Amino acid sequence: MMLSLSSSPHLKRQRNTGQVMRLVMYAAIPGLIAQTWFFGFGALVHFAVAAATCIATEALIVELRKRDVERTIKDSSALLTALLLAVSIPPYAPWWLTVIGSVFAIAIVKQLYGGLGNNPFNPAMAAYVMLLISFPVQMTNWAPVASLSQYEESALDSASIVFTGYNVEGYSIEQLRSDVDGHTMATPLDHLKTALTTGETSEEALQAPIYSNGLGQGWFWINMAYLFGGLLLLRLKVINWHIPVGVIVGTFAISGFFHLIDGSVYASPLFHLFSGGLMFGAFFIATDPVSASTTDKGRLLFGAGIGLWIYIIRTWGGYPDAVAFAVLIMNMGVPLIDYYTRPRTYGHRSEHKSAIKRAEDRD
Amino acid sequence: MNEYQELTWQGLWKNNPALVQLLGLCPLLAVTATVVNGLGLGIATTLVLIGSNCTVSLVRNWVPKEIRIPIFVMVIAAFVTIVQLLMNAFTFKLYEALGIFIPLIVTNCAIIGRAEAYASKNPVKFAAFDGVMMGVGFTLVLMILGAMRELLGYGTLFSGAELLLGDWATVLKITVFETDSQFLLAILPPGAFLGMGLLIALKNALNDRVEAMVVKPQEGKVVTRARVTGDTAADS
Numbered sequence: 001m002m003l004s005l006s007s008s009p010h011l012k013r014q015r016n017t018g019q020v021m022r023l024v025m026y027a028a029i030p031g032l033i034a035q036t037w038f039f040g041f042g043a044l045v046h047f048a049v050a051a052a053t054c055i056a057t058e059a060l061i062v063e064l065r066k067r068d069v070e071r072t073i074k075d076s077s078a079l080l081t082a083l084l085l086a087v088s089i090p091p092y093a094p095w096w097l098t099v100i101g102s103v104f105a106i107a108i109v110k111q112l113y114g115g116l117g118n119n120p121f122n123p124a125m126a127a128y129v130m131l132l133i134s135f136p137v138q139m140t141n142w143a144p145v146a147s148l149s150q151y152e153e154s155a156l157d158s159a160s161i162v163f164t165g166y167n168v169e170g171y172s173i174e175q176l177r178s179d180v181d182g183h184t185m186a187t188p189l190d191h192l193k194t195a196l197t198t199g200e201t202s203e204e205a206l207q208a209p210i211y212s213n214g215l216g217q218g219w220f221w222i223n224m225a226y227l228f229g230g231l232l233l234l235r236l237k238v239i240n241w242h243i244p245v246g247v248i249v250g251t252f253a254i255s256g257f258f259h260l261i262d263g264s265v266y267a268s269p270l271f272h273l274f275s276g277g278l279m280f281g282a283f284f285i286a287t288d289p290v291s292a293s294t295t296d297k298g299r300l301l302f303g304a305g306i307g308l309w310i311y312i313i314r315t316w317g318g319y320p321d322a323v324a325f326a327v328l329i330m331n332m333g334v335p336l337i338d339y340y341t342r343p344r345t346y347g348h349r350s351e352h353k354s355a356i357k358r359a360e361d362r363d
Numbered sequence: 364m365n366e367y368q369e370l371t372w373q374g375l376w377k378n379n380p381a382l383v384q385l386l387g388l389c390p391l392l393a394v395t396a397t398v399v400n401g402l403g404l405g406i407a408t409t410l411v412l413i414g415s416n417c418t419v420s421l422v423r424n425w426v427p428k429e430i431r432i433p434i435f436v437m438v439i440a441a442f443v444t445i446v447q448l449l450m451n452a453f454t455f456k457l458y459e460a461l462g463i464f465i466p467l468i469v470t471n472c473a474i475i476g477r478a479e480a481y482a483s484k485n486p487v488k489f490a491a492f493d494g495v496m497m498g499v500g501f502t503l504v505l506m507i508l509g510a511m512r513e514l515l516g517y518g519t520l521f522s523g524a525e526l527l528l529g530d531w532a533t534v535l536k537i538t539v540f541e542t543d544s545q546f547l548l549a550i551l552p553p554g555a556f557l558g559m560g561l562l563i564a565l566k567n568a569l570n571d572r573v574e575a576m577v578v579k580p581q582e583g584k585v586v587t588r589a590r591v592t593g594d595t596a597a598d599s
Contacts, residue, residue: 100546108557130548133547133548133551133553134546134547134548134549135544135546135547136547137544138544
């Protein structure tokens with residue numbers, strides 16, 4: 001059965017869920033290309049694994065629940081979850097990690113709550129957090145940026161690393177991750193965090209070879225690519241501006257504040273905005289229509305809260321990046337945010353104003 | 364169904380303290396990382412439950428209604444102390460593994476719940492049997508949950524059985540699969556919550572199925588409606 005939405009004539013576009021989900025995926029292509037360029041084909045391999053697992057799990061569970069399998073698969077939401085998860089997982093992570101994550105995302109986080117539209121948490125991010133706390137070693141296997149890596153990596157190498165742990169020539173992940181001197185290369189956020197604990201200032205830490213001009217090599221361009229994709233989504237009116245702006249302004253405000261207080265400890269706002277998964281999180285993850293806030297004011301608050309939490313956990317928490325944690329924490333707050341930011345119904349006064357009016361009438 | 368059968372049915376299935384009453388969740392979620400831990404705490408709880416049920420039932424006619432709760436708690440605390448000292452003496456390793464959760468049996472609501480709801484109103488033989496069945500029902504859930512988490516987390520079953528049963532019990536350990544990277548989520552508290560939720564769901568699903576088999580669908584009255592719109596209009 002196909003429910004067709006009929007809208008008033010002033011709404012130009014009619015998109016069904018599947019079209020929206022696919023548009024989001026197309027918009028992620030620039031970022032995906034950038035990620036492949038800098039970190040090898042790992043993300044694509046993981047996407048293939050995740051897509052197969054997500055769709056199979058979704059079909060199985062929907063079949064068990066005696067719902068329409070074809071219609072559920074065609075809305076592409078499982079595919080989008082697979083993409084979001086695959087992009088977040090380190091490119092050198094083993095394949096079974098993606099399989100466990102995908103099954104968890106679809107079966108536990110999405111379908112147990114009643115399927116698309118009923119899940120209080122973002123499935124991809126909940127699965128990511130589950131993997132991160134369950135398999136901390138594998139989940140930090142980030143590849144070095146291609147320009148710093150000692151080894152050339154082909155698509156075959158990436159697939160071989162994901163499925164066997166060794167590349168085609170037989171180098172292990174540990175060897176691939178180390179630089180010429182044999183040090184394991186950390187991600188920019190990770191490096192900064194460790195360097196600060198050893199007494200370096202943030203300016204000194206940012207001189208390391210994995211940075212260029214104070215920004216993480218490769219990561220800057222990946223974030224730019226996702227920003228571009230996100231702006232495309234805004235242009236196509238697939239998402240509203242409130243959440244991404246909330247996230248970016250929230251992160252910028254708090255990181256700017258602390259950078260001004262003590263620039264030697266707290267990295268610049270620019271570094272935070274273009275590190276890790278921030279742009280990806282702001283435009284592609286936080287904007288999930290199911291688990292995000294649904295009012296305009298609420299969306300701004302929701303986004304700002306995510307930005308705040310990202311900075312707090314990055315700076316003082318135990319993990320180098322925090323997009324997933326921040327999104328989950330704010331997902332929990334969504335019912336409360338929605339409750340307090342209900343928009344005024346047309347023709348009615350706002351609650352606040354009518355309270356004042358009542359008080360005046362009494363006098 | 365006589366009283367004993369009824370008590371068995373209630374304790375093990377219909378009114379299971381862990382799956383239906385949802386009492387004693389704190390130890391249930393905290394110590395069930397392995398089967399043996401679950402079994403150890405389950406046995407300890409069962410012993411306390413039997414002792415407290417018997418005692419409460421014996422003194423039920425002399426305890427003033429107004430102060431019954433403090434008295435029940437003191438009775439339970441006395442038995443918990445006995446069990447704790449016994450475990451300290453005979454199963455020291457397990458005593459250390461379970462740690463604070465042995466003294467915390469005092470606060471297990473399943474125990475005071477049975478004292479208040481059943482033992483204080485019934486003769487001692489039924490109260491004792493109720494204690495056994497509730498305890499066994501609780502222990503079974505602890506063990507099943509422990510098995511789920513141990514299997515997922517470590518890939519083994521009954522590891523550490525020697526803590527409870529003596530040195531010969533090391534042979535009981537079954538290694539289902541070898542793993543280099545443990546599935547930490549299953550071992551950590553969130554895994555306990557997820558496992559518990561899945562167990563309750565499974566129990567409810569089985570319940571529906573059993574009830575559908577046992578209870579014959581009643582012949583309801585067939586309500587016939589005269590159709591006043593649609594087809595009749597098309598005919599004319």
